[in-house]
Amino acid sequence: MILVLRALGVGDLATAVPALRALRAGHPGEELVLAAPAWLGPLVELVGGVDRLLPTDDLGPPPWPVPPSAGRSSHGAPPWSGPAPEVAVNLHGRGPRSHLMLAGAGRLVAFRCPPAGHADGPDWDDDEHEVDRWCRLLDWYGIPADRTDLALRRPPPGRLPAGVTVVHPGSKVEAKRWPADRFAVLARRLADRGHRVVVTGSAGERELAARVAAGAGLPPSAVLAGRTDLGELAALVAAARLVVSGDTGVGHLATAYRVPSVLLFGPVPPARWGPPADRPWHRVLWAAGEDCAAAPGVGTASGWAALPVDRVLAAVDEAEETVRV
Structure with missing residues (x-):
């Protein structure tokens, strides 16, 4: 064994x-x-x-x-x-x-x-x-490993919709959470662009997801936090149009299924946990990196909160453009 x-x-x-x-x-x-x-x-x-x-x-x-x-x-x-x-x-x-x-x-x-x-x-x-x-x-130890072998098996289609944009505002580490009000503005603007937005999270993050959805003007049915098991969440991401999340597990699922994603990193550098750098459909914004170099308080909680919604939307455009090319 x-x-x-x-x-x-x-x-x-x-x-x-x-x-x-x-x-x-x-x-x-x-x-x-x-x-x-x-x-x-x-x-x-x-x-x-x-x-x-x-x-x-x-x-x-x-x-x-x-x-x-x-x-x-x-x-x-x-x-x-x-x-x-x-x-x-x-x-x-x-x-x-x-x-x-x-x-x-x-x-x-x-x-x-x-x-x-x-x-x-x-x-x-x-x-x-x-x-x-x-x-x-x-x-x-003499066991060769391929660092690019990240793909997961694709789950069978389930009860959840395909082609949605997954917004995941939560993280078990509080310091990795972009502010909920910014996620709400982002979700609303994505919906205005024609994205079918759903908000995911754990059962403990259901209140957070509901707050983001309400702030975005989304119906309660768009809140999937606490309503999926891990297999269903993987199936949702595998069939998604786009994933926007912090530095947390859902972002890794997007990487595994090669789904366009915009990942928001705060205190932990993406060089340690981010997607492969050679995949342009995964875009990474790091609050302590040059993408936010003009923001006050970079590297602190205020710098993390200062990551602007417009910059995230621009990264969405960049990620989706790589799929269209």
Whole structure:
């Protein structure tokens, strides 16, 4: 068994797709098991090649306690039961806790972490792109990975409309949220241009999505936040005309399905989490970058809020023009 730990969110899973595909190709006869939250199951199916999802929900949010098998006093446990895996791959972090969660496996593929007793592996680089990070890790262990292999399987058409423009104002990280009133103005102006706008989000973001839709003059039926599971959200994005979102999972779905997108980055540079730079139909605006260099307070909350709607609309035009050419 090859056990891979990636117990995070949508964007984290999407950026790990090339590494997961490389592990599948490098171990064709082995069972490939992904330790991740159960709610990611529909997206894991769209990655393909994963034989089994091992839910990490009972572990609680990281950082996790160190398991007794790692030689520390703790009430934790490894994310598997029964025989230890032949190979464990840490696509979760640099350690030591995530490394020690996998202690007991026959072999650990992970970044170098002497505090966890793991002197093997390459050194961590804070500044590299998340996709490149995990491809480099596997390359170091002799498993070639293709960083361009980002596509997800296309879900079958469902109950949701096709050809819509997806506006996603939320993020689990508050600092990554462009102001809701600006999203509302943007959605209204997109609708005035003939876009069929829907507003997505998690169940916890339904009030935010409703506020954006109301400010845009959209009907309540345009609010899909909390009304889709992850598989339905992927299907919605796969068949969309356009996606506008912050630095969050929906943007990675647009990348996976090659759907034109405008992604708004605030505190985190797109060089670490953005779409491939060679795809002009994905446009990135970074509040700390040159696109907003004239805005006051760049790099701060006020600079993030100062990202103008007109600049976002211009990026929409640029993204859609690449599709028409």
